[in-house]
Amino acid sequence: MGEELDVGGVAAALLAGVSVLVRRVRQVPVGGGLTMPERTALSCLERTGPTTSAALAREVQVTAQAMGETLGALGSRGLIERRRDPEDRRRAVLTVTEAGVQALKDRRNARAELIAKALASGAFTPGELEQLTAAAPLLERLAQSI
Numbered sequence: 612m613g614e615e616l617d618v619g620g621v622a623a624a625l626l627a628g629v630s631v632l633v634r635r636v637r638q639v640p641v642g643g644g645l646t647m648p649e650r651t652a653l654s655c656l657e658r659t660g661p662t663t664s665a666a667l668a669r670e671v672q673v674t675a676q677a678m679g680e681t682l683g684a685l686g687s688r689g690l691i692e693r694r695r696d697p698e699d700r701r702r703a704v705l706t707v708t709e710a711g712v713q714a715l716k717d718r719r720n721a722r723a724e725l726i727a728k729a730l731a732s733g734a735f736t737p738g739e740l741e742q743l744t745a746a747a748p749l750l751e752r753l754a755q756s757i
Contacts, residue, residue: 648677655667664705689710692706
């Protein structure tokens, strides 16, 4: 590789491609009726583990009031559970319930099926499918390093 790679160009191309993919996948209608804020809060709570409402609001960069509304809706549907913090009984710690995990799983499965259909449609050559397979862990590593 004698020529220097245009890292800025690679970044712009990846951002454009991934942005379109994410936007299209997010538009997939899935049963369960989770709103975007509900999916975001539930997914973050599942990923980070038990936390407080305030910490979750900071993590997803929304106001405490907006997060409270979202968590109220999730709690009323049994997707999250509130328990008293054993270290500070004034605070509540939130966790995702089995129903919440299942709601996220259903959403992810629908998205994965959509992508699988597109990959199996014949629009991609076997070589391109191999390139996409090799790129997946790299994209994940890139996301983790941001």
